[in-house]
Amino acid sequence: MIEIIPAIDLIDGKCVRLQQGDFARKKIYSEDPLAVAEAFESAGLKRLHIVDLDGAKSGRIVNLKMLETIARRTSLTIDFGGGIKTDADIKSVFEAGAQMASVGSVAATDAEKFFTWLEHYGAEKILLGADVKGSKLAINGWQTKTKIEITAFLKNYFVRGGRQVFVTDISKDGLLQGTSNTLYAKILTELPGLKLIASGGVSNLEDIRELEKIGCAGAIVGKAIYEEKIKLSELEQFIKGEELTG
Numbered sequence: 001m002i003e004i005i006p007a008i009d010l011i012d013g014k015c016v017r018l019q020q021g022d023f024a025r026k027k028i029y030s031e032d033p034l035a036v037a038e039a040f041e042s043a044g045l046k047r048l049h050i051v052d053l054d055g056a057k058s059g060r061i062v063n064l065k066m067l068e069t070i071a072r073r074t075s076l077t078i079d080f081g082g083g084i085k086t087d088a089d090i091k092s093v094f095e096a097g098a099q100m101a102s103v104g105s106v107a108a109t110d111a112e113k114f115f116t117w118l119e120h121y122g123a124e125k126i127l128l129g130a131d132v133k134g135s136k137l138a139i140n141g142w143q144t145k146t147k148i149e150i151t152a153f154l155k156n157y158f159v160r161g162g163r164q165v166f167v168t169d170i171s172k173d174g175l176l177q178g179t180s181n182t183l184y185a186k187i188l189t190e191l192p193g194l195k196l197i198a199s200g201g202v203s204n205l206e207d208i209r210e211l212e213k214i215g216c217a218g219a220i221v222g223k224a225i226y227e228e229k230i231k232l233s234e235l236e237q238f239i240k241g242e243e244l245t246g
Contacts, residue, residue: 002211002216002217002218002219003046003047003217003218003219004208004218004219004221004238005047005197005218005220005221006040006045006048006221006222006225007050007221008033008048009051009053009222010033010051010062010063010082011023011028011053012054013033013063013065014028014030015029015030015031015033015226017029017223023057034073037070037074038073038074039232042232043232043233043235043236044235044239044240045235046077047076047077047078048070048078048079049102049199049220050063050067050070050078050081050082051080051082051102052080052082052083054082054083055082055083055084056081056082056105058083059083059085059105060089061084061089061092061093067080067093067096067097068097071096071097071098078097078099078100080096080098080102081101081103081129082102084101084102085106087117090117099125100124100125100126101125101126102127103126103127103128103129104130105139107128107130107157109139115160118161118162123163123164124163126164127164127166127197128154128157128165128166129165129166129168130150130153130165130167130168131168132168132169132180133145133170136148137149137150138170150167151187154167154187155190155191158191163193163195164194164195165194165195165196165197166197166198166218167180167183167187167197168199168220169183172200176202177201177203178201178207179198179200179207179210179211179219184196184214192215196215196218197216197217197219197220198211198216198219198220199219199220202219202220202222202230203229204224204229204230205230207219208221
């Protein structure tokens with residue numbers, strides 16, 4: 001069954017969402033990310049995707065204290081990303097309580113450092129974040145476009161031992177207009193052994209069902225929860241296999 005992974009994006013210690021990666025199009029949903037995480041846990045969700053948007057933008061981790069707080073106060077399995085650039089950064093993320101480090105920019109700009117981390121910590125501890133605009137990668141909190149083609153990038157990652165990745169189609173993110181199923185299907189056709197987590201555009205439970213049919217291992221859900229397009233009670237039923245009708 002597909003794993004549902006709620007997202008908490010942090011700016012100034014607050015729970016926010018952006019539209020299409022645009023920091024100027026920011027909406028604050030909660031001043032208390034811990035309360036949000038606790039609500040996810042109460043609904044039966046097991047995973048949590050935390051993005052330090054301040055860190056992604058500045059190139060250094062900013063919201064580590066919030067990670068520590070959520071990790072200490074919940075039993076959620078947390079992946080944390082945004083601003084992880086150095087050996088000390090990734091070590092601090094694990095010490096703060098994350099079970100996985102989400103790494104994107106370094107994988108594109110300093111592949112050997114990234115693969116050193118992959119070898120040192122293990123494939124189950126490193127979650128590659130691949131943000132896509134068109135068919136090309138974007139890095140540094142989506143602000144920098146590259147000429148790196150997504151499928152070739154993922155093939156190299158897979159060949160060198162990487163097994164799990166979340167792919168975000170920036171054009172879909174925060175719009176609640178559906179997911180990039182064609183992109184995900186293409187990736188999984190070429191890399192059927194990849195544990196692919198879809199990110200961006202989930203607007204309802206049907207989107208999640210479609211991702212499951214394609215073969216996605218997980219779906220990151222953010223704005224749809226905050227805008228109550230998908231209620232936590234619905235996710236609770238979905239997880240239990242007792243899908244709601246109507």
